[in-house]
Amino acid sequence: MHDIRFIRENPQSFDASLARRGLEPLSARLLKLDEERRTLATELQQSLAKRNEASKAIGQAMAQKDMERAEALKAEVAALKESLPALEEKEKQAGAALDAALAAIPNLPGDDVPEGADESANVEVSRWGTPRDFAFTPQDHADFGPALGLDFEAAAAISGARFAALRGGVARLHRALAQFMLDRQTGENGYEEVNPPLLVRDAALYGTGQLPKFAEDLFQTTDGRWLIPTAEVSLTNLVREQIVAEDSLPLRFTALTPCFRSEAGSAGRDTRGFIRQHQFEKVELVAICRPEDSEAEHQRMVKCAEGILEALALPYRKVLLCTGDMGFGARKTYDLEVWLPSQQTYREISSVSNCGDFQARRMNARYRPEGEKATRFLHTLNGSGLAVGRTLVAVLENCQNEDGSVDIPAALHPYMGGITRLEPR
Known part of the structure; x- marks a missing residue:
């Protein structure tokens, strides 16, 4: 607003x-x-x-x-x-x-955001890691994943397109990734774990900017509530209509939740595989802070997301989005893009945004600076730390072997119950 x-x-x-x-x-x-x-x-x-x-x-x-x-x-x-x-x-x-x-008007871009009409004007900031030099032609996860337990056919019979059932070792790996991310963000990065509602009212989605503009991208229930497209909605709204004590700032929240998106505007994109699903899990990061702290908080949040990729030894690049590619509520956004061998390109795995006071005004979320009578609007930030399904895809593809097996990254070994490699079933 x-x-x-x-x-x-x-x-x-x-x-x-x-x-x-x-x-x-x-x-x-x-x-x-x-x-x-x-x-x-x-x-x-x-x-x-x-x-x-x-x-x-x-x-x-x-x-x-x-x-x-x-x-x-x-x-x-x-x-x-x-x-x-x-x-x-x-x-x-x-x-x-x-x-x-x-x-209905999107957030105004920050002064340091590059100008451009679309993703072609995004600016690469840095790269980490070197893509693996395979001795064989790496396969797409959609091709070798089913032998590991990635079941698209059964899910389609149950729910239709853009759903998947994870079975056996792949299901275990997916769970391991989610728990590793959550433990890292809470234990090392200081985020408070929250188990939030998955169903929210109109006001919550209005507060974070999904409504009224993006209703077609959401799923609505028969009683008028909405399934969250990301835990950003629930976590950011924890401070709606509140005057937060200044000495409690910054607030940092994280949650592992299912997310639900209709993908109304993505017809024909990523129809194969596990990259673009109607239902997926994500570890979300949200920060609430004073205006003067939001830029530093933004950089910190990006580092927290980068740390997951580095711990998993997944090559990635950091990109500063241009004005034409940013989300509706963002004033500045960094995307982290992970390397996918089958596509020989980097694909988005995390988007970390500083929304300034845009969401806080819609939620009437404020704080009172010490010694002042007047209140000010808070700044809100959000990002993925990370999208679990896309990270699973990145691990499968980057760690695949010619025989269809997948080596488990060392950081996940404590979560896998002694399993260090997925073998075709």
Whole structure:
């Protein structure tokens, strides 16, 4: 959500930032809606004041035995009472129209975010690790994974496309990865583990920016709740409508949860394999902090995600997203992309975003700086630490052998009950 006061004071700057996002100027339209709302609010306040003054004057007139004036005042009050509901509704509708317009506009990009229309303008920041030099042609996980227990056919018969059933050693490896990530983020990186709700109300998704714009990408239940597309929704909303104590900041939360996405906008993309599923698990990272700390917190969160890939010895690169490739709620985003031998390219495995106060304004999440009476909006950040399914794919492909077996990374050995290699079934 955007601050209308900022837009009033900086319309040209606001439009310039939107232009970097590839959007047309919107300040004039927003300010017109704001002026209509403020005019109606002033008219409503004046009418209420007139009603109150007239009501007091009635008693004075009657005390003075001026019945003619008292009756005239009563008629004035009656007329005001009759007109007030319509005026209140107009003012309410004008406020809702302004809020809806503001809610549909993406976050403004940070000054250090590169400008560009799409992913071709993203900037590679660094690389870690060297892709393995295979003595054979590495296979796609979708081809050799079924022999290890990656069952697409049974899942499709049960649920349709973009679902998978994990069986045997692959299921164990998937669980090991999830537990390793969660232990690392809580034990070494200081995140508080949370087991959050998977079903949320409209307000929670509005707070983090998925609603109203991205409803088609979500699954809704018969009672009107929504399945979370990521634990970011539940974790970030832990501070909604709160004034957080400054000395408790930063708050750092992590959760391992199933995630559910309809993938409405991804027709034809990654139809094979385990990369793009309707249901998947992810270890999410969320941080809530003071505005002056959010850039440092962003860099810290990226490091926490990178540490998982490095511990698993998976080659990856870090990319700073351009203005045209960032998510709706982000002001700055780094993607971590892991190397997939079968595709001979890097694929996204984590996206870590600083949202500034964009989400906090939608959630009314604030803190009170020490020694000040006024409150300020918090800054929120989120990222994957990591997507478990995509990490499973990366391990399978990077650690595969010519006979179809897969060597388990050493970091996962304590979680595998003595299993160090997956063998074809």
